Amino acid sequence: MDIPYTTHPREDTGLYNAKVGIWLFLASEVMLFGALFSAYILLRVGAAPGTWPMHLLNVPLGTINTLVLIISSVTVVMAWASLKMNRFDRFKIYQTVTVLCALIFLVIKSFEYYDKFTHYQVTLADGTVLDGHVVTKDTNSITLHHVKEIKPQSATNTVAAPVAAGAAATAEQGGHAADGHADDHSHGERKIMFSELAKHESGRLKMSNFGPWHNTYMAIYFTLTGLHALHVIGGALVIAYLLGPGTKMWFSDPERFTNRIEVSGLFWHFVDLVWIFLFPVLYLL
């Protein structure tokens, strides 16, 4: 006995096996990302008032990436439709665009990541917080440019006061986002000696880039977008495989091949859909 309904739909369900499989899989993916979004909500609601960082990300780049993914969602459907119309040549063009879109998305995303890893925040011994992008860094100094300076002030301190040493950075970070006291020396470079810096109780310098360790916002940002990027890579690999070595099935079993394109397309739509939620939640709100 062979396994039935690998290509043709079963009458009472109207679906072939792989389509049932991918929908079930997507249901579990909804729960996976749903849990992370819930974590985002809980962390944000639980943050001390005024400490949740906002507008840290580059909205124009995020918008471009959103458009890139929307375009790829269109081309992935067009590729499937082309196969349905027996236009293999067009299928190849559309799927190439899809894979290119995935690559563009990942390249833009990695620029955004790079920006966060070179974005530093240091606290001087007098409590002043300096915020800027690193130019050079050596064993005893760091040079930042586009430096914003946030003087310690009472409003920030009331938030920071009951807070243990390690969390001060979060509060100060929030201070700079929430109030207007930041001085913007946008174009100047500033060299800061490590000896000028304040220290944590553990002896570590109060200096941190905006990696996932910086605060819970950066943590959820990197976790959500990182997991999403892994999905983009996975989806792009499958689509690229079905565009390269996988195409030989088109010549032996075209209907099943078309189904594969449909199933990989469903996954790709899901990946795009996740981004449609990620973009406003992380960039705009």
Place this chain on the structure above:
Amino acid sequence: MEHSTQTHAGSHGDHHHHHEELGFWKKYIFSTDHKIIGIQYGLTSLLFLLFGFFLMIVMRWQLAWPGQPIPVIGGVLEKLMGAPASGGVMSSDLYNMFGAMHGTIMVFLAIVPLAFAAFGNYVVPLQIGAPDMAFPRLNMASYWVFFLGGVVMFVSFFIPGGPAQAGWTSYSPLASIVPTDGQTYWLVGMVLLITSSLLGAVNFLATIIQLRAPGMTWMRLPFFVWAQFVTGFLLLLAFPPLEAAGLMQLMDKVAGTSFFLPTGLMVSGKPADIAGGGSPLLWQHLFWFLAHPEVYVLILPAMGIVAEVIANNIRKPIWGYKPLVYSALTIGFLSFIVWAHHMYLTGMGTAISTFFQTTTIIISIPSVIILTVFFISLWGGSIRFNTPMLFVLAFLVMFGIGGLTGLPLGFSYADLYLHDSYYVIAHFHYIVAPGTIFALFAGVYYWFPKMTGRMMSEFWGKIHFWTSLIFMNLIFQPMFAQGMAGMSRRMYDGAVNYSAATNPDSLGGLSDAMIYSNRTISIAAFCLMIAQIPFIINLFYSIKGGKKAANDNPWDATTLEWQTPTPPGHGNFDVVPTVYRGPYEYSVPGHARDFTPQNMPDAIATKKA
């Protein structure tokens, strides 16, 4: 398969030639046949079951005779584990490690893979009349990802610092600040195990939805298939949040994030060097969002096995098949909204506690319906007391005890007192050990003839049953008393420090009887270990040396798995079966025999022999 359709383009259906070609590795190791994969899952998870049991045996020694060197294996443990077992004595660290890993291994590496993956893989496609699972290669992948997860968990015992030691629940921040790498291995292992069960769940659900044989309508499915169907949905939807939580805790561990680490966290009297701002409660919510449905993942397949064995051995239909199915579906739905009854003590608020208390008490209704259906089914049956049936009858009583003792834990005010005591241990072990594990034993004895063509020894099966039943109860019954007397489940010295004997001047110390019952429990546990030897020998000896099964259907059963050749070949059925009737048509008036297989048309069923 693609290969075969290319080479034998003209000869559809003739695949005997094809499967003869498979070598040893393809046939038994990297097999895509659901029956081989089921057996692989079965053997692996039985090994882990034994290993998890062994961990507890060592812990039981420490609880009964705290600080005494462990006999026989103390020296071996010292060699393998180093400092935590120095002098062959179980240190508090080692106790914590074994405790955490006992829970993890029993739940995620033993019971779930045995109940869901092993029996499900072997039996479900046969019972629905399918040639295989919907995605055979995915099936192989899920076994090997599971295996890898098991390897990671096992290897973590031998790394410096040992395995995870923050309990099977791995509550943060405790789990995140233990300075060893064990927790990281635990998290990586969990991510692999979760991935494996997700792949498995997708496969099971797609198989049940798509590959039912002609005539196999939903209400003709054997209850075991229904149980696996609901279980599949639980795994599919409840496991991903734990995967997310695992990823976040992994980030806390390796990337220095603070998802679960609160602001102001002190470690060993010093402020922790972290950003802070995280929420320890978030971990508990995400963990229990999985781990409560997980309880039903543990019990539903067991109930499925119980239904099959009961129907077969009472020789009449299950009373109330539809209530059974609807109850299973209701349990599946409700199990997603009861999770926070594990968290009454976290201070999440009385309003939320009341909500979860209400849903928790409601979910006991379908569970009681299921148990009632089984009990009423026994009424008026001509019961065959063979080994599988004995285990199943014991299941009914043991699960009843486990279920009823759960009610006080569901009420938030009673739980305040009983929380984290031995009462909780006794309650859920009654459900899982003499409950689920007995049902799994029943499943092994029941389906063994289909897998091998031979019967397991009835005599040794009955010895295995009676000794296991007695010792299980001697182990877990006194724990109710210990828990109600106030003994906490986490004391590595058997709570000697809290005994009335150690603290003669303070009120509420544990009485001598409570401390002493640690020893009777431990001795019963050692005896339970010995009681498993007949089973192990019986299982392996019977593969080659057991009595030959009389025919393909030695239990005179109705469901489709018994209407195949023994053992079923690749592709299971010689011809696609057509289903004419419900799953449990035993003793139908006017039929020639007292069982009517699902694929037997009326014309043949009524013909006199």
